[in-house]
Structure formats: structure tokens, C-alpha cells
Amino acid sequence: MRLALMRALGFLRGMDIAEPWGLLAGEEALAAVAAGRAVPLAGGALAFSLVRLAGAVIPATDLPPALRERMSAAPPPFAGLPGDRPLIMGILNVTPDSFSDGGLHDAPQSAIAAARAMLAEGADLIDIGGESTRPGAAPVTPEQELARVLPVVRALAGEAVLSIDTRHALVMAECLAAGAHIINDVSALRHDPQAVGVVARAQAPVIIMHMPGDDPRTMQSLAHYEDVALEVAGFLAGRIAALEAAGIPRARIMLDPGIGFGKTAAHNLELTRRLPVLAGLGCRVLYAASRKTFIGRIAGVETPADRMPGSLAVALAALERGATMLRVHDVAETRQAVALWQAMTEARKP
Numbered sequence: 001m002r003l004a005l006m007r008a009l010g011f012l013r014g015m016d017i018a019e020p021w022g023l024l025a026g027e028e029a030l031a032a033v034a035a036g037r038a039v040p041l042a043g044g045a046l047a048f049s050l051v052r053l054a055g056a057v058i059p060a061t062d063l064p065p066a067l068r069e070r071m072s073a074a075p076p077p078f079a080g081l082p083g084d085r086p087l088i089m090g091i092l093n094v095t096p097d098s099f100s101d102g103g104l105h106d107a108p109q110s111a112i113a114a115a116r117a118m119l120a121e122g123a124d125l126i127d128i129g130g131e132s133t134r135p136g137a138a139p140v141t142p143e144q145e146l147a148r149v150l151p152v153v154r155a156l157a158g159e160a161v162l163s164i165d166t167r168h169a170l171v172m173a174e175c176l177a178a179g180a181h182i183i184n185d186v187s188a189l190r191h192d193p194q195a196v197g198v199v200a201r202a203q204a205p206v207i208i209m210h211m212p213g214d215d216p217r218t219m220q221s222l223a224h225y226e227d228v229a230l231e232v233a234g235f236l237a238g239r240i241a242a243l244e245a246a247g248i249p250r251a252r253i254m255l256d257p258g259i260g261f262g263k264t265a266a267h268n269l270e271l272t273r274r275l276p277v278l279a280g281l282g283c284r285v286l287y288a289a290s291r292k293t294f295i296g297r298i299a300g301v302e303t304p305a306d307r308m309p310g311s312l313a314v315a316l317a318a319l320e321r322g323a324t325m326l327r328v329h330d331v332a333e334t335r336q337a338v339a340l341w342q343a344m345t346e347a348r349k350p
């Protein structure tokens with residue numbers, strides 16, 4: 001009933017929500033594409049032979065030309081970063097209460113040192129956050145958040161690509177002016193009415209995430225879906241359309257399915273398994289599951305800092321399904337795992 005209502009209201013956006021099936025990799029993918037039996041997935045090493053569209057499964061080669069082109073073409077590079085390999089975003093929480101590392105880097109000098117260490121380990125960019133968005137987290141004022149993150153942004157602005165993890169327009173504007181490059185908003189620019197205008201005027205790249213509602217305190221109570229993959233994709237398609245109408249082009253938008261935000265462990269696994277459903281939206285995809293609760297629940301690991309092996313497992317699964325950026329706590333370990341994944345991917349090619 002909920003899915004039917006969403007379709008009636010236009011949230012699934014019709015032809016936009018085409019889900020790749022029959023994924024192929026390596027030599028099999030190349031051979032199937034060459035034989036006209038499959039279509040490349042987002043310009044990467046994967047291909048798909050089937051598509052689920054409007055409840056029916058059809059050959060991928062029967063897609064309407066415009067949709068086929070969108071699903072097969074590589075999205076443009078994001079924020080000037082390399083577009084030919086997976087990217088690693090290092091997490092820097094300048095907070096006292098984040099679920100994994102709250103309080104470790106809430107002093108500016110500690111945060112700056114931690115960022116430099118992640119860059120040395122191979123991070124492509126640093127995501128700086130001054131408000132915890134873990135389930136049930138208490139909100140902070142924009143002024144409190146800005147006081148936490150602005151000294152760190154100013155210190156690192158000339159050294160790295162910086163992303164600001166914030167829902168507040170004031171924090172966005174001040175950090176962009178201080179040298180930050182990317183806005184990463186868990187509310188998909190819905191929480192603050194001024195946020196869309198700030199991003200549009202600054203011509204800044206933005207990462208938009210799916211979360212039911214726009215408040216981390218209540219999101220888990222809203223974790224009810226008929227089809228989590230289609231509903232997340234439909235939400236993100238709607239947000240892309242809204243941002244494009246406000247002057248933010250699709251090329252400056254990255255998508256985050258919101259692993260752990262208003263989802264159960266089963267939802268998180270299903271979203272990861274069906275991540276290619278986002279390929280038809282024409283944007284790059286961020287996967288952010290590092291150390292999250294569902295990993296500990298499945299693996300039987302209570303302490304977040306001990307969930308690195310499980311985090312690597314789902315990160316590599318996401319890369320196999322079209323993710324192009326990983327948001328992680330453990331940069332060196334992730335870089336090593338990605339290097340081996342890349343080598344294996346290359347080894348499968350003729």
C-alpha cells in the first residue's frame with residue numbers, strides 16, 4: 001500500500017527507477033556487452049543483462065535510449081576528484097558524542113592531527129562533522145557546531161579536499177567561505193530552508209542522503225518500508241529533481257543511501273545488495289557503513305572500534321555494486337583492501 005501510494009504521488013518518478021539485474025563482471029561483462037546481451041553499469045567494470053522496471057523484468061538492451069544512456073554512462077567526476085578509481089573519505093568527528101569516536105578529536109589540534117594522519121594513510125578527502133547524527137543524538141545549535149568545526153576547516157583548507165557534514169545553512173556558508181569544498185547533508189538539504197540557496201549560490205558539490213524525516217532523534221521510529229531499495233531510490237530521485245530546479249546540476253550531486261539512518265539491519269543489507277538501483281539516477285554513490293551498529297549486531301561485536309573487518313566486508317560489497325566513494329574511520333585498512341579489490345578487478349579483464 002505504501003509503495004502504491006508513493007507511485008501515485010510521483011515519488012518513484014516512473015522511468016527513473018530502473019533496477020539493474022543479472023550483474024556481470026570482468027571477462028563475462030565485456031563479452032556480454034560486446035555480444036549485445038548486456039549494458040555497462042555506470043561506466044565501470046560491471047554490466048547488467050536485465051532490468052526490473054515498473055514491476056516487469058526486461059532485457060537491459062530493451063531500455064529506452066535515454067534511460068539506457070544514463071545507466072551506462074560514467075557519472076562526471078565529483079568535486080574535481082579522480083573519477084577512475086574508488087575514493088576514500090576519512091571521517092573526522094569534532095564532537096563529544098559520536099557513536100564510535102566521540103570525544104577523541106573534539107579539541108582543534110587533535111582533530112587537525114587526526115586529519116593529517118588520515119591523509120598520510122591515503123584518504124582522498126576529509127569529512128568534518130560537528131554534530132552527532134547517531135540515532136537519538138541531541139541536536140546542537142548552528143553556532144555551537146560552527147565553533148567546533150571552523151578552526152579545523154581554516155587549518156586544513158590549503159592541505160586537503162574538505163567536506164562539511166552539516167544540516168545547517170550557517171555552518172555550510174561559513175565553512176565554504178573558509179575553504180571547505182563539499183557539503184554533506186544527512187537531511188538532503190531539507191532540514192534548513194536556507195541550505196539549498198547556500199549550496200546553489202556557492203556552486204558547491206553536495207552529498208544528499210536518504211533519511212526518513214529530517215531528525216536523527218526520531219528516524220529509527222520511521223524505519224518502515226514495503227521495498228526499501230525502491231523507496232530510497234525514489235526519494236533520492238525526487239531530491240535530485242528539486243535541487244536541479246533550484247539551480248544545482250546533477251553533476252554536482254552525490255547520493256548516499258543512508259545506511260543505518262532509519263533502517264533496520266535487514267534494510268541495510270538489502271540496500272547494500274541492491275545498490276545498483278541508484279545507477280539510473282546519473283550521480284556518483286557514496287557508501288557510508290563504517291563501524292555501524294548493524295555490523296556489530298550481525299558479527300557479534302559490541303565495541304564500534306572493533307568492527308573494522310565487518311566494515312571492510314560491506315565496503316567491498318558496495319564497490320562490487322557500483323559505489324564510487326567509501327566514508328570510513330579506518331583509512332589505511334580500507335586503502336589496502338581497495339587496492340587488492342582493484343587488482344582482482346583488473347585481473348578478471350582479458
